[in-house]
Amino acid sequence: MSRVLFFIAIFVIVFLLLKYYRKQKIKDGDAEKNAATTAKxxxxxxxxxxxxxxxxxxxxxxxxxxxxxxxxYFCSEAHRRAYSDQAQ
Ligand SMILES: [Zn+2]
Incomplete structure (x- = not known):
């Protein structure tokens, strides 16, 4: 009987850990998403x-x-020169 209780306890602990882990992962995902949006x-x-x-x-x-x-704005010195040559 104690063996069954032990397995139930293990099951509950694993379940809670998984739930906690998943919650953490969603939080991390949101943080990453926000950082990406800010960077973008x-x-x-x-x-x-x-x-x-x-x-x-x-x-x-x-x-x-x-x-x-x-x-x-110019991408390169060559284009800056080319543009000023054109303008004159
Ligand atoms: Zn250019």
Whole structure:
């Protein structure tokens, strides 16, 4: 009889652990999802378009020219030059 009680106790403990583990995993998943969303929105926020070829690149990697009101972004020095040659 004590053996049956022992197995029932084991079963209950395993069940509770599984339930707890699953809850933790859902929490982790939400945190990951939120982090991913934040990173994504941050990335799209900082994306700029090369005026010369139209390619999108992170603002930090772009070359910036022009005054505050007419800021232009370029993917490379070559495109910055090509654009200023065109403009003249
Ligand atoms: Zn370009």
């Amino acid at each position: 929105s941050k990335q799209t926020e900082d994306m700029v378009r090369c005026v010369q070829c139209g390619v999108h690149l992170p603002k930090g990697e772009s070359l910036v020219t022009g005054e505050a009101s007419k800021t232009k």
